[in-house]
Amino acid sequence: MISSHNDIQRIVDLTTNQDLKKIGQKILHKERISFDDGIYLFENASLAYLGALANWKRESMHGNKTYFNRNFHIEPTNVCVFSCKFCSYSRLYAHKEEGWELSIDDMLNIVKKYDGQPVTEVHIVGGVHPKMNLQFFVELFKAIKAHRPELHIKAFTPVELDYIFRKANVSIEEGMKILHEAGHDSLPGGGAEIFHPEIREKICADKVNAEGWLAIHKAAHKLGMHSNATILYGHIEEYKHRVDHMERLRELQDETGGFNTFIPLKFRNKDNDMSYVNESSVIEDMKMYAVARLYMDNFPHIKAYWPMLGRQNAQLTLSFGVNDLDGTIDDTTKIYSMAGSEEQNPAMSTTQLVSLIKQVNREPVERDTVYNIIKDYSNIELEEMEANPLLN
Ligand code: V47
Ligand code: SF4
Numbered sequence: 201m202i203s204s205h206n207d208i209q210r211i212v213d214l215t216t217n218q219d220l221k222k223i224g225q226k227i228l229h230k231e232r233i234s235f236d237d238g239i240y241l242f243e244n245a246s247l248a249y250l251g252a253l254a255n256w257k258r259e260s261m262h263g264n265k266t267y268f269n270r271n272f273h274i275e276p277t278n279v280c281v282f283s284c285k286f287c288s289y290s291r292l293y294a295h296k297e298e299g300w301e302l303s304i305d306d307m308l309n310i311v312k313k314y315d316g317q318p319v320t321e322v323h324i325v326g327g328v329h330p331k332m333n334l335q336f337f338v339e340l341f342k343a344i345k346a347h348r349p350e351l352h353i354k355a356f357t358p359v360e361l362d363y364i365f366r367k368a369n370v371s372i373e374e375g376m377k378i379l380h381e382a383g384h385d386s387l388p389g390g391g392a393e394i395f396h397p398e399i400r401e402k403i404c405a406d407k408v409n410a411e412g413w414l415a416i417h418k419a420a421h422k423l424g425m426h427s428n429a430t431i432l433y434g435h436i437e438e439y440k441h442r443v444d445h446m447e448r449l450r451e452l453q454d455e456t457g458g459f460n461t462f463i464p465l466k467f468r469n470k471d472n473d474m475s476y477v478n479e480s481s482v483i484e485d486m487k488m489y490a491v492a493r494l495y496m497d498n499f500p501h502i503k504a505y506w507p508m509l510g511r512q513n514a515q516l517t518l519s520f521g522v523n524d525l526d527g528t529i530d531d532t533t534k535i536y537s538m539a540g541s542e543e544q545n546p547a548m549s550t551t552q553l554v555s556l557i558k559q560v561n562r563e564p565v566e567r568d569t570v571y572n573i574i575k576d577y578s579n580i581e582l583e584e585m586e587a588n589p590l591l592n
Contacts, residue, residue: 493521
């Protein structure tokens with residue numbers, strides 16, 4: 201499976217378009233591609249060329265390894281003070297009878313459901329509820345850590361954090377420190393959407409802007425916390441907005457080195473204020489992953505979130521630059537199922553996820569949130585996994 205340098209060199213050399221050849225040569229020589237190169241790739245490169253380059257890059261960084269983790273999600277509330285046009289999930293505070301709101305005990309009970317199970321991470325993210333404040337989350341984190349100290353808490357996007365810090369009248373740095381000391385380990389990548397104001401003002405005008413989003417991740421990195429970044433693509437944005445988004449993230453990563461993973465999230469159009477926008481094709485999806493792998497040269501990992509794409513398309517991304525498939529997840533995640541994702545009740549056992557990865561000749565490796573290797577499954581038979589509850 202590993203594509204050799206000579207093979208890819210030949211593909212680049214045979215390319216008749218001189219501009220594409222130059223970009224290919226830059227990539228092969230591990231030189232950074234420019235903003236204009238990024239746009240040129242989106243507009244002019246064939247899917248085959250992009251795939252060959254992105255796959256070579258992926259394999260030169262990670263070989264055949266494909267990471268996943270064992271995690272579960274908690275969504276504290278779907279009541280939200282904001283009104284992003286693409287969101288199918290939130291209920292405005294005025295209509296909160298249609299929403300849910302979990303107490304600290306409710307959330308601790310969800311954590312306790314996983315007692316004895318080998319999960320390593322809880323992913324906590326939801327709407328921005330006006331009543332949930334900094335103190336509430338400090339207590340939540342302390343309660344989770346008191347119960348299960350080794351469980352990694354990956355929680356909150358800058359959208360929630362910006363709101364609760366402003367309400368508590370603390371600076372970003374102070375707020376992040378308070379949460380970190382209470383047990384907050386890392387930040388997921390959400391809330392980024394499209395940074396460029398031309399689009400952000402149309403799809404999510406009232407929540408934290410690009411500068412605020414980046415400042416919160418920077419403050420987290422300064423505390424030694426890691427984080428992820430996303431892009432919500434395939435709606436009203438143009439290629440230049442996607443590249444601008446990646447450029448801003450690449451610049452911050454040069455400065456801090458705190459990002460682990462870049463996650464392109466495909467826009468889904470069910471039951472939201474952007475339902476009139478068609479969803480992107482599979483070809484466009486694979487292009488997005490491939491250009492992301494090539495552009496984000498300082499991001500160690502590119503992740504495909506399988507519940508959103510569906511299992512087969514997630515398998516396909518593994519040949520277009522992706523080296524991580526998120527996790528086993530549980531069926532509690534609603535933010536995607538409500539937007540029309542492929543998986544209405546996303547849940548996969550470790551055996552299923554490992555089998556999915558092996559079907560496309562990659563090596564499944566379980567990791568923790570910060571990519572320490574927990575177990576390499578490439579030589580473990582699926583029958584053996586099914587028979588062992590700790591592996592399944
Ligand atoms: O920021 C909301 C997206 C994100 C829709 O860091 C939608 O490991 C598509 O960021 N169509 C939140 N996407 C989730 C997120 C995430 C998910 C998995 C793993 C990680 C990680 C982070 O969900 C939001 C927004 O971009 N979203 N509505 C929609 N209709
Ligand atoms: Fe609220 Fe997040 Fe939905 Fe925006 S995407 S409305 S911030 S829950």
